[in-house]
Amino acid sequence: MNLPVFRFAPSPNGLLHLGHAYSALLNRDMTEAAGGRLLLRIEDIDPGRCTPDLEQAILEDLHWLGVRWEGAVRRQSQHLPDYARLLARLQAGQLVYPCFCSRGDVRAAVAAGGPDWPRDPDGAPVYPGTCRNLPPARVSEQLASGQPHVWRLDMKVAVAGLGGTLRWSDAGEDGAIRDISADPAAWGDPVLARRDVPTSYHLSVVHDDALQGITHVVRGRDLYFATSLHRLLQELLGLPAPVYRHHRLILGEDGRKLAKSAGSASLRDLRETGHSPEDIRMLVGLSPPRGSTAMPPP
Numbered sequence: 001m002n003l004p005v006f007r008f009a010p011s012p013n014g015l016l017h018l019g020h021a022y023s024a025l026l027n028r029d030m031t032e033a034a035g036g037r038l039l040l041r042i043e044d045i046d047p048g049r050c051t052p053d054l055e056q057a058i059l060e061d062l063h064w065l066g067v068r069w070e071g072a073v074r075r076q077s078q079h080l081p082d083y084a085r086l087l088a089r090l091q092a093g094q095l096v097y098p099c100f101c102s103r104g105d106v107r108a109a110v111a112a113g114g115p116d117w118p119r120d121p122d123g124a125p126v127y128p129g130t131c132r133n134l135p136p137a138r139v140s141e142q143l144a145s146g147q148p149h150v151w152r153l154d155m156k157v158a159v160a161g162l163g164g165t166l167r168w169s170d171a172g173e174d175g176a177i178r179d180i181s182a183d184p185a186a187w188g189d190p191v192l193a194r195r196d197v198p199t200s201y202h203l204s205v206v207h208d209d210a211l212q213g214i215t216h217v218v219r220g221r222d223l224y225f226a227t228s229l230h231r232l233l234q235e236l237l238g239l240p241a242p243v244y245r246h247h248r249l250i251l252g253e254d255g256r257k258l259a260k261s262a263g264s265a266s267l268r269d270l271r272e273t274g275h276s277p278e279d280i281r282m283l284v285g286l287s288p289p290r291g292s293t294a295m296p297p298p
């Protein structure tokens with residue numbers, strides 16, 4: 001029998017905070033309950049923001065929290081050729097196109113389109129499609145001259161090739177599995193390979209979830225809409241679809257998502273001010289682990 005495989009996949013671009021702790025502990029608890037395996041993946045494709053020191057801090061924090069993983073840690077930055085190969089498959093299928101627009105070019109085109117310009121599920125303006133149908137000779141010339149570019153998914157072409165509606169199974173907070181229909185088109189033509197690295201979060205995550213045999217993806221609700229795009233990529237690339245669970249987010253006192261940039265306390269701060277791993281469980285609303293001697297809240 002194949003055991004369920006879970007993963008925790010942080011990006012080392014800041015210290016972990018309570019939101020990460022909730023995700024890591026929930027993955028750990030669900031792995032234990034399912035008698036499965038938990039893997040750790042470091043999503044460090046962003047060379048400008050991810051550092052080895054921050055990765056080390058993540059490993060220490062997880063260790064302190066009591067989250068253990070099986071086998072070697074997968075570091076995405078060490079596998080860029082894998083993602084480049086996946087991109088090459090999309091290129092061969094003419095499902096992606098190079099986009100030479102700078103951020104300023106996109107901003108100007110969007111501004112010219114007026115105030116009602118469509119936005120993607122993350123709130124960013126949908127790409128206006130400037131480079132979607134450039135003459136092939138011009139594309140070859142610009143590529144040959146080394147002009148900086150990203151690779152975008154040609155969404156119209158990608159969804160046109162689908163047999164029917166894309167769906168995924170999502171386990172709610174109550175554990176009931178819901179059948180969700182995906183809406184990848186809401187993303188417009190998303191970037192699948194950046195200027196600086198031959199990949200993106202979306203491409204690497206579907207690659208690694210498949211490669212590592214992940215059967216259960218447990219992550220925050222902030223990635224709920226990204227799952228539509230992940231399902232599309234899985235379909236285009238013949239990769240299996242895990243079961244998803246998008247858990248509640250731990251919000252700050254101001255009701256906003258926790259973030260280092262917003263000054264949220266890191267797990268390290270909490271540890272240094274005397275909090276225990278059991279306190280962290282309670283702070284994120286998880287019941288104490290079995291056999292814990294921690295007192296319930298009054």
Ligand code: GLU
Pocket residue numbers: 009010011043205218219220223
């Ligand atoms: N690396 C992502 C993050 O830290 C998580 C990706 C995922 O769980 O799919 O937000």
